[in-house]
Amino acid sequence: MALLDALDGQARLRRMDTEELDALAGEIRAFLIDRVSRSGGHLGPNLGVVELTIALHRVFDSPRDRLVWDTGHQSYVHKILTGRRAGFDRLRQQGGLSGYPSQAESEHDLVENSHASTSLSYADGLARADAYRDVRDRAVVAIIGDGALTGGMAWEALNNIAGGPERGLVIVLNDNTRSYAPTIGGVADHLAVLREGRSWPGVFEQLGLSYLGPVDGHDIGAMEAELIRARELGGPVVVHVVTEKGRGFTHTEGNELDRGHAVRPMDPASGAPLAASAARSYTAVFGEEITKLAAARPDLVAITAAMLEPVGLLEMGRRFPGRVIDVGIAEQHAVTMAAGLSMGGMHPVVAIYATFVNRAFDQLLMDVALHRRAVTFVLDRSGVTGDDGPSHNGMWDLSILQVVPGLRIAAPRDAARLAELLAEAVAWEQGPTLVRFAKGAAEPDIPAATTFGGMDVLRRSGSLDVLVVSVGALAGVALGVSDTLRERGIGTTVIDPRWVTPVNPVLCDVARRHRLVITIEDNSRAGGVGSTIAQALQDAGVGTPLRAFGIPRRFLEHGRRSDVLAGCGLTAPDIALAVVEELAERVDVHVPVERIEGGR
Numbered sequence: 121m122a123l124l125d126a127l128d129g130q131a132r133l134r135r136m137d138t139e140e141l142d143a144l145a146g147e148i149r150a151f152l153i154d155r156v157s158r159s160g161g162h163l164g165p166n167l168g169v170v171e172l173t174i175a176l177h178r179v180f181d182s183p184r185d186r187l188v189w190d191t192g193h194q195s196y197v198h199k200i201l202t203g204r205r206a207g208f209d210r211l212r213q214q215g216g217l218s219g220y221p222s223q224a225e226s227e228h229d230l231v232e233n234s235h236a237s238t239s240l241s242y243a244d245g246l247a248r249a250d251a252y253r254d255v256r257d258r259a260v261v262a263i264i265g266d267g268a269l270t271g272g273m274a275w276e277a278l279n280n281i282a283g284g285p286e287r288g289l290v291i292v293l294n295d296n297t298r299s300y301a302p303t304i305g306g307v308a309d310h311l312a313v314l315r316e317g318r319s320w321p322g323v324f325e326q327l328g329l330s331y332l333g334p335v336d337g338h339d340i341g342a343m344e345a346e347l348i349r350a351r352e353l354g355g356p357v358v359v360h361v362v363t364e365k366g367r368g369f370t371h372t373e374g375n376e377l378d379r380g381h382a383v384r385p386m387d388p389a390s391g392a393p394l395a396a397s398a399a400r401s402y403t404a405v406f407g408e409e410i411t412k413l414a415a416a417r418p419d420l421v422a423i424t425a426a427m428l429e430p431v432g433l434l435e436m437g438r439r440f441p442g443r444v445i446d447v448g449i450a451e452q453h454a455v456t457m458a459a460g461l462s463m464g465g466m467h468p469v470v471a472i473y474a475t476f477v478n479r480a481f482d483q484l485l486m487d488v489a490l491h492r493r494a495v496t497f498v499l500d501r502s503g504v505t506g507d508d509g510p511s512h513n514g515m516w517d518l519s520i521l522q523v524v525p526g527l528r529i530a531a532p533r534d535a536a537r538l539a540e541l542l543a544e545a546v547a548w549e550q551g552p553t554l555v556r557f558a559k560g561a562a563e564p565d566i567p568a569a570t571t572f573g574g575m576d577v578l579r580r581s582g583s584l585d586v587l588v589v590s591v592g593a594l595a596g597v598a599l600g601v602s603d604t605l606r607e608r609g610i611g612t613t614v615i616d617p618r619w620v621t622p623v624n625p626v627l628c629d630v631a632r633r634h635r636l637v638i639t640i641e642d643n644s645r646a647g648g649v650g651s652t653i654a655q656a657l658q659d660a661g662v663g664t665p666l667r668a669f670g671i672p673r674r675f676l677e678h679g680r681r682s683d684v685l686a687g688c689g690l691t692a693p694d695i696a697l698a699v700v701e702e703l704a705e706r707v708d709v710h711v712p713v714e715r716i717e718g719g720r
């Protein structure tokens with residue numbers, strides 16, 4: 121790693137000759153493979169941009185020239201070239217290097233949001249600000265992938281950028297033909313034509329943008345020549361760079377599924393995962409169940425936003441080709457298209473990550489719910505996801521969607537309930553339904569002790585002191601709270617409503633008979649299920665006090681899911697301690713408050 125070791129900034133980088141640069145690219149690739157195979161992360165995307173990032177940092181003078189990375193998952197090389205190589209020993213770990221740009225880490229980083237297709241809008245804003253302030257001696261450079269270019273925001277921005285021919289703006293299109301899978305649609309087809317160099321004005325030129333390329337994204341010299349032209353051109357210009365996702369590593373290059381888009385820790389020699397999880401993931405359970413349901417229901421069609429395998433639709437797609445639609449990174453289109461599919465007599469299942477439903481809220485509210493369409497939403501990665509940092513936690517869906525009239529929301533606690541609730545959801549034809557579950561291995565099955573009013577009673581113990589409302593995957597925590605309280609002579613009823621909104625009126629009756637209600641959810645406290653139930657109690661004239669436990673109203677830094685949940689106080693000891701204090705303060709029930717093992 122001689123060249124990497126000697127690299128002390130852009131000046132040294134700019135002095136390197138072609139031979140040194142090619143050697144440096146090899147050292148960076150070796151470094152990425154070594155570190156990311158240990159930690160896990162976005163190995164494929166970053167192996168694809170080694171030369172591109174070197175060229176960018178040689179032609180442009182970051183941070184004066186602003187580099188805006190779309191989605192940000194491909195910014196590892198940018199981090200290596202801006203002095204953060206040492207941080208890769210703790211990549212994506214709590215307190216360690218983020219897997220995305222981070223303003224706290226470096227002045228070279230701007231956009232921390234990992235939601236795709238935003239870079240051109242930031243760039244348009246930056247360029248306009250420079251125009252307002254008559255700043256002419258620095259560049260704005262957006263680096264956007266071919267996948268991100270299938271997102272609607274990108275075209276909203278292009279429309280505006282093309283309307284400002286006097287504003288300099290460099291758009292580097294990192295075209296590796298893939299999101300996870302090959303990029304779909306007319307945009308992908310057009311890029312294929314452009315890659316073949318058929319020289320007619322393409323869409324970018326017809327919009328009024330300048331277009332340079334296609335250029336080999338692994339030839340540093342060729343890219344530098346085009347980037348210098350783009351920098352000097354003035355006005356908005358697209359530089360079409362053709363790269364290979366996963367380049368230089370056999371276990372990413374050879375990965376037909378996704379070119380190693382997001383790898384788990386692996387043995388770099390064999391590619392074998394370092395820690396294979398025995399338990400089935402919620403995603404795998406969904407994939408199995410939706411395929412069974414699709415076999416029985418020809419009206420079922422599933423929709424993914426460029427994440428076929430990550431959301432578990434691979435099997436259904438194999439069994440029922442044509443009934444799984446990949447719309448590209450286009451969640452808003454996915455949702456309103458689903459409304460159209462429903463109006464046409466189908467029952468769509470929209471499978472996306474919880475955090476990405478945020479950008480399709482209006483479509484869900486006004487295109488699906490307003491028309492009472494029977495669309496089923498499946499939100500994977502709900503709650504704390506952890507590794508991918510603040511913008512990837514699925515912590516807002518229960519808050520923003522509880523306001524949607526007619527939407528029924530289910531939060532399965534384990535695999536068995538996911539199967540049950542998914543079947544109930546797709547059987548419901550009176551309006552939209554939603555099933556949300558966590559990232560990773562499904563919690564062990566927790567059978568109900570009994571059912572009551574359509575809800576699962578997980579435990580009844582002692583007197584009717586505390587009603588514990590358990591939401592989704594935190595049922596194990598809820599039972600742990602019950603155990604700790606029982607040791608202090610406090611009785612609990614632990615209930616899993618299964619369908620968490622609208623609130624089951626029977627829950628209000630049960631609450632009436634207890635001295636305190638607590639709710640435990642892997643979602644923001646602000647506007648979460650807890651606050652929805654509090655309002656339902658108020659509307660029902662139930663005076664029992666309620667304490668909601670959930671994620672505080674703040675962005676959560678990256679880290680392991682379990683550690684981040686603990687940091688939010690969502691552990692049995694922490695909650696039990698808080699309940700004992702609550703009972704003393706609000707219910708005048710005093711029990712020994714000696715230290716509760718593990719509590720704060």
Ligand SMILES: Cc1ncc(C[n+]2csc(CCOP(=O)(O)OP(=O)(O)O)c2C)c(N)n1
Pocket residue numbers: 165191193194234235236264265266267268269294296298299300365381425426427449451476
């Ligand atoms: C709104 C949104 N939807 C889905 C994702 C998940 N996602 C992360 S990267 C990615 C593929 C991006 O493809 P591309 O822009 O071509 O970048 P590449 O990985 O090929 O470099 C997707 C779908 C996301 N980050 N944001």
Ligand SMILES: CC(=O)[C@@H](O)[C@H](O)COP(=O)(O)O
Pocket residue numbers: 191193234381382430501505508559
């Ligand atoms: C950058 C992005 O949005 C995805 O690649 C995401 O990081 C994948 O997350 P999972 O690893 O949870 O599938």
Ligand SMILES: [Mg+2]
Pocket residue numbers: 265266267268294295296297298299
């Ligand atoms: Mg791509």
